[in-house]
Amino acid sequence: MNNYFEFNNGVKILCGDSALSNLNYELDFLGAKNPMLLSDEGLEKVGTVGQLAKFAKPVKFKTIFTKIPADSSTLTINQIARLYINNGCDAIVALGGGSVIDTAKGARLVLGQSCDDIMRLSGNEIVKKGKHIPFIVIPTTSGTGSECTAVAVIKNAKTKTKLEFISSELLPDCAILDGRLTLKLPPKLTASTGVDALVHAIEAYTSLQKNAISDIYATTAIKLISQNLVEAVSRGDKTSRLNMALASNLAGTAFSNSMVGIVHAIGHACGAVLNVPHGNAMMMLLAPCMDYNLDECYIEYSKLLLYFTNEDEYISTKPTERAKALIVKIREFIAQLQEETGVLLKLTDYGADENSLELIADKAIADGAAITTPKRFTRDDVLEILRQVY
Amino acid sequence: MSKSILVNFICKALGKGIGYACCKDLVCRDIFLMLPKDLNISLGIMGDGEYLHLRKTESGFCFGAGAEEDLKITFKSRKSARLVLLGGISVAESFARHDILLEGNINTAVLLVRIIDRVEYYLFPRLITRKFLPRMQKEFASLKMYGFVLFGNLGKVKIEGNKKAKSAKSRLKKQKSSEKPEKTDENLQNVV
Numbered sequence: 001m002n003n004y005f006e007f008n009n010g011v012k013i014l015c016g017d018s019a020l021s022n023l024n025y026e027l028d029f030l031g032a033k034n035p036m037l038l039s040d041e042g043l044e045k046v047g048t049v050g051q052l053a054k055f056a057k058p059v060k061f062k063t064i065f066t067k068i069p070a071d072s073s074t075l076t077i078n079q080i081a082r083l084y085i086n087n088g089c090d091a092i093v094a095l096g097g098g099s100v101i102d103t104a105k106g107a108r109l110v111l112g113q114s115c116d117d118i119m120r121l122s123g124n125e126i127v128k129k130g131k132h133i134p135f136i137v138i139p140t141t142s143g144t145g146s147e148c149t150a151v152a153v154i155k156n157a158k159t160k161t162k163l164e165f166i167s168s169e170l171l172p173d174c175a176i177l178d179g180r181l182t183l184k185l186p187p188k189l190t191a192s193t194g195v196d197a198l199v200h201a202i203e204a205y206t207s208l209q210k211n212a213i214s215d216i217y218a219t220t221a222i223k224l225i226s227q228n229l230v231e232a233v234s235r236g237d238k239t240s241r242l243n244m245a246l247a248s249n250l251a252g253t254a255f256s257n258s259m260v261g262i263v264h265a266i267g268h269a270c271g272a273v274l275n276v277p278h279g280n281a282m283m284m285l286l287a288p289c290m291d292y293n294l295d296e297c298y299i300e301y302s303k304l305l306l307y308f309t310n311e312d313e314y315i316s317t318k319p320t321e322r323a324k325a326l327i328v329k330i331r332e333f334i335a336q337l338q339e340e341t342g343v344l345l346k347l348t349d350y351g352a353d354e355n356s357l358e359l360i361a362d363k364a365i366a367d368g369a370a371i372t373t374p375k376r377f378t379r380d381d382v383l384e385i386l387r388q389v390y
Numbered sequence: 391m392s393k394s395i396l397v398n399f400i401c402k403a404l405g406k407g408i409g410y411a412c413c414k415d416l417v418c419r420d421i422f423l424m425l426p427k428d429l430n431i432s433l434g435i436m437g438d439g440e441y442l443h444l445r446k447t448e449s450g451f452c453f454g455a456g457a458e459e460d461l462k463i464t465f466k467s468r469k470s471a472r473l474v475l476l477g478g479i480s481v482a483e484s485f486a487r488h489d490i491l492l493e494g495n496i497n498t499a500v501l502l503v504r505i506i507d508r509v510e511y512y513l514f515p516r517l518i519t520r521k522f523l524p525r526m527q528k529e530f531a532s533l534k535m536y537g538f539v540l541f542g543n544l545g546k547v548k549i550e551g552n553k554k555a556k557s558a559k560s561r562l563k564k565q566k567s568s569e570k571p572e573k574t575d576e577n578l579q580n581v582v
């Protein structure tokens with residue numbers, strides 16, 4: 001365990017049945033009278049935006065902007081910031097998944113820092129306390145945990161490159177986890193985003209930046225995921241959905257403070273080179289990367305068996321076998337989810353060839369997650385892992 | 391506050407080491423070629439200001455500030471800088487402790503960290519690096535690096551074309567990635 005650590009989670013969490021009915025109070029508490037709602041067209045089409053208006057009555061949004069694309073950029077962020085100012089808004093409410101939330105974080109940063117070039121703020125912990133823009137996040141997927149992370153990835157519209165922002169100024173004031181909003185999440189997405197949350201928790205628990213507080217978040221998330229994800233995928237009931245929303249939030253808080261590692265480094269690169277959806281990449285890479293980390297994370301993996309399974313299973317497994325047993329269990333878990341949903345878990349399913357493996361390896365060794373990963377990896381290590389899922 | 395003479399000396403040595411490694415070590419050279427063109431890097435300490443400016447040119451790194459830094463690395467305190475620069479912890483561990491502020495592209499910073507790791511591997515005895523760096527394959531004797539760091543001129547060491555860089559990727563493959571104390575069954579029994 002590190003002899004020094006920092007932990008920051010200043011986000012108020014409203015979690016449970018009818019949590020949305022308290023949105024009005026939260027906006028009032030934050031002094032907001034003219035909130036702006038940010039979402040995407042997909043959620044508008046399936047009726048989630050309308051659901052929010054119904055569940056959150058009597059909240060009235062001054063402006064509703066749903067034109068956030070999946071691959072959002074500074075262009076959208078600047079458009080939102082202009083709209084916010086022109087329409088006299090005084091708070092941002094983000095309803096959606098990773099892209100909507102990251103865009104909202106970007107818009108809030110631009111407004112709070114009163115800067116015209118958000119790209120100048122990219123980096124680690126360089127943003128200073130700015131003007132307070134009330135910011136509430138309502139996630140509609142259970143995976144990114146973005147509603148509780150001090151991280152955002154924003155694409156520069158000019159250069160088409162994605163830059164990472166790490167700052168406590170990205171943390172919202174409040175996150176609302178209401179199981180009703182994730183009921184429409186299709187099984188495939190439920191499975192892949194759920195495994196993304198599992199990876200957040202496992203990587204946070206094993207990272208260089210791990211600490212006693214984030215460990216509690218990570219282990220609780222792992223327990224919730226192992227008990228609820230299959231259920232959420234197969235039955236999709238309210239309880240398992242809400243538990244997954246909570247697990248995703250806990251895992252997000254854990255990794256926001258402890259960072260992620262090799263699974264994300266390679267996963268980000270797979271997304272950049274082959275457009276592999278993030279959750280699918282996580283499903284594909286988790287077990288091979290755990291195999292790679294095994295000698296370095298032997299103790300941590302052994303402990304995690306308790307949280308991923310149960311006391312009986314943990315006690316009946318020989319101490320020396322526990323780490324490996326965890327990886328076996330994780331493989332079985334992912335195989336079960338794949339069987340239920342048919343998620344594609346081979347790189348060739350996404351058009352990979354030898355050349356793309358090389359490109360992925362180049363990107364992976366430069367990924368931010370490579371810094372805090374517990375076991376250093378080389379380009380060749382990445383290629384070896386990629387070949388296992390080729 | 392006046393600058394620390396010790397930190398100043400070590401930063402200059404580190405700068406020379408980075409420049410030398412990018413020319414003479416194929417793994418570093420390969421990473422160097424992945425860095426953005428005309429990259430400007432600064433390394434400093436909050437309150438003290440900058441201690442090191444490096445600029446990427448076609449022939450390698452040189453000292454000197456560009457118009458604007460693309461990558462600005464700042465330690466939060468002298469204590470945190472010393473911890474890394476004197477081989478107490480790795481750059482990655484320092485980042486994990488929130489000791490480092492980073493302005494610019496994090497991907498570029500990660501590549502630079504990979505170069506610094508190798509430079510430290512050459513500069514520090516294994517007794518020191520063992521606790522925070524995996525075993526790496528040296529491509530030349532550390533004495534050469536010491537000699538350059540003490541007496542060399544960064545302007546005079548140059549990358550000779552990209553010919554040798556082709557072999558860097560294959561060299562990288564040979565580099566074994568980890569050597570940490572084995573986690574034995576015995577010490578496992580104590581914690582699980």
Ligand SMILES: [Fe+2]
Nearest residue numbers: 196200264278
């Ligand atoms: Fe993720």
